[in-house]
Amino acid sequence: MTEAALEQENKEIAKQYKELLRISYQHLSDDDKTLIRSAFEIAIDAHKDQRRKSGEAYIFHPIAVAKIVASEIGLDATSIASALLHDVVEDSDYTLDDMERMFGETIARIVDGLTKIAHLKKDMSTSQQAENFRKMLLTLHDDVRVILIKIADRYHNMLTMDSMPEHKQVQMASETLYIYAPLAHRIGLYNIKTDLEDLSLKYTEPDVYRDIKEKIEDSKEEQLAYIDAFSQVIDNSLKAEGLNYLIKGRMKSIFSIRRKMKAQNVGFDEIYDKFAIRIIYKSDRQNEKFLAWKIYSIVTDHFTPNPVRLRDWISSPKSTGYEALHITVMGPKGRWVEVQIRSERMHEIAEKGYAAHFKYKHGEQKEMGIEMWLNRLQEALENANSNAIDFVEEFKLNLYSKEIFVFTPKGELKSLPKGATPLDFAFHIHTEVGMRTRGAKVNGKLVPLNTTLQSGDQVEIITSDQAKPNQNWLDYATTARSRAKIKSSLREEKKSVAEDGKEILRRKLKSQKITLNEDSINKMVVFFKLKTSLDLFYRVGIGAIDNQMIKDFVSSYSNAFISFFKNKIKRNPVPETIDREEITTKYDVLVFGKEEEKLDYTLSKCCNPIPGDDVFGFVTVNEGIKVHKKNCPNSIQLQSNYAYRIIQAKWIDSTQEEFRSEIKLTGIDNLGLVNEITEIISDEMHVNMKNLNFSTDGGTFTGRITVVVKNNGILKQLMDNLKKIQGIDKVTRI
Secondary structure (H helix, E strand, O other), rough: OHHHHHHHHHHHHHHHHHHHHHOOOOOHHHHHHHHHHEEEEEEHHOOOOOOOOOOOOOHHHHHHHHHHHHHHHHOOOHHHHHHOOOOOOOOOOOOOHHHHEEEEEEHHHHHHHHHHHHHHOOOHHHHHHHHHHHHHHHHHHOHHHHHHHHHHHHHHHHHOOOOOHHHHHHHHHHHHHHHHHHHHHHHOOOHOOOOOOOHHHHHHOOHHHHHHHHHHOOHHHHHHHHHHHHHHHHHHHHHOOOOOOEEEEEOOOHHHHHHHHHOOOOOHHHOOOOEEEEEEEOOOOOOOHHHHHHHHHHHHHOOOHHHOOOOEEOOOOOOOOOEEEEEEEEEEEEEEEEEEEEHHHHHHHHOOHHHHHHHHOOOOHHHOOHHHHHHHHHHHHOOOOOOOHHHHHHHHHHHHEEEEEOOOOOOOOEEEEEOHHHHHHOOOOOOOOHHOOEEEOOOOOOOOOOOOOOOOOEEEEEOOOOOOOOOOOHOHHHHOOHHHHHHHHHHHHHHHHHHOOOOOOOHHHHHHHHHHOOOHHHHHHOOOOOOOHHHHHHHHHHOOOOOHHHHHHHHHHHHHHHHHHHHOOOOOOOOOOOHHHHHOOOOOOOOOOOOEEEEEEOOOOOOOOOOOOOOOEEEEEEEEEEEEOOOOOHHHHHHHOHHHHHHEEEEEOOOOOOEEEEEEEEEEEOOOOOHHHHHHHHHOOOOOOEEEEEEOOOOOEEEEEEEEOOHHHHHHHHHHHOOOOOEEEEEEOO
């Protein structure tokens, strides 16, 4: 570069720095300015030899990120300094210790969090992307500002991505849509979220983006004329009330117009609500709500409102802190228009998110919303499963979800994600309430625990000391918090049943003169084709391994013992081998082929196989792999006509999954029979019944019961027990 060009660049850097101090949303003290100046000088030194892909000096990037942090997100001097330093440790010889020595612990911790994120793999598959996201969220344990600065960093990268290779652009844009846009939305940074979505679309679907952008440009004049026509109608009425206000039009984002076009399957011209009108009024805090409704009544005097489309975010602000009154009215030329009514304070919060809250809260009354959100997030993280994709999907659901507001019996308002159930509500109130849930009433009526709640519902949870989570609860719960608590409780439950099972087993073996020790446990695990001792104790605890089965083991154990001594005498030792193949041939998860791969499959309706049944996989033309029992009525035909499509399949262990099966009973009707049947199923065997249907005809009865079991061992035992009831003639599985 020539000397003149360098001088010009240095002038531009100094100008950008001054602008950074000028546009800061927070008031900067002299100490703040000194801190920012020191950070700026270190950043200049660290990046002095670096250039971006576009050719400009690298230092412009940290300054731009700091400007976004200062004005768009509205953070403090610590965050501005951290933003200036965010790439220093990664790109230069400066270390974290240097950061801590020069700037203190907080800034060092934030820079460390940002460096960790930068070090994560850049070329990612979806699962790596999910893992990336999870690690990024884990940095929240350190400081939420890490996430906010990272969003600003990504925002600036998206704004300056033109000189990057195309595959990098697409990858970065996809990741932005997947992770950063929903995060920005959830934190209340609506402007940044909208820009991130639009910029991502620019690279993932460039033609669509350009097309919509051009059409928006073309319709600008028409839009301004429409806003003028709308304003003129209500202008005099608003002025007569002495209101100080501004009417602005806001074009919907390219991304949201694209989403509407896809959802409604229409072209650009057929989308009618392409823009919203905002009425922003001046007001003190006391009169804000009163004036919002006054403006509402003036607007609806002139234009007919759509009563279904009223959104009152003033009485119940969103958990991001967003407040406004949204109404949709029939505007000029017979068009529906969304009108957003908000005070200057509400407008600032909508633009800046939480930062604006801090400005308006004084002393001890600092906004707690972000704290609450972080606490909830922390809980989800601490209980996160090892599967990163599930975690991200679950977390994304909670990020993207619209909220609903429900009431407690005492009339307190609680916010939950859309789609939440009474069980989610119970865990939201308190973990203990969730764990002890027996049932729920919504608006005074008893409802199933998987009922979807609607805004305005009043929910009452019925608890019982005897109630505890069971496997079905995972079908009823939707929020990350409640699901994590249920999963953790089920694991504990399994452990406690296993502990009881261990004692039962110790007692039963003792009576057969066998000691429960490592050797006998390992032999039992092999004998029952299980994987771990926990599975063994758990099955004994639930009665899946009964007295007879233990006796069978004892006789084989004794025989092995005798033959061991015989072999010893013959001096012909037989090496003891454990057939690992045998151990995993039973229960719950299906694996296919010789490699024992886990593949997607559906259980065939014609024979309804359950774990433990001998099965095979059949590759269909349209429906993937279907699993049939080996004795299924169709199996002969399939195996003879389509042998090349048959794949081996077998069950391996996972004691948590449950399967439905239907039993048919016939016999002679007598008093109390149904009671005896249900007692055996529910009380003695602890099996869950889903459906019960009995009919009698001329003194005989036929019954059909749908039960939920873990495997066919339990089902066989249940059927044997039912056969013993007096009057029952036949018990068959359908």
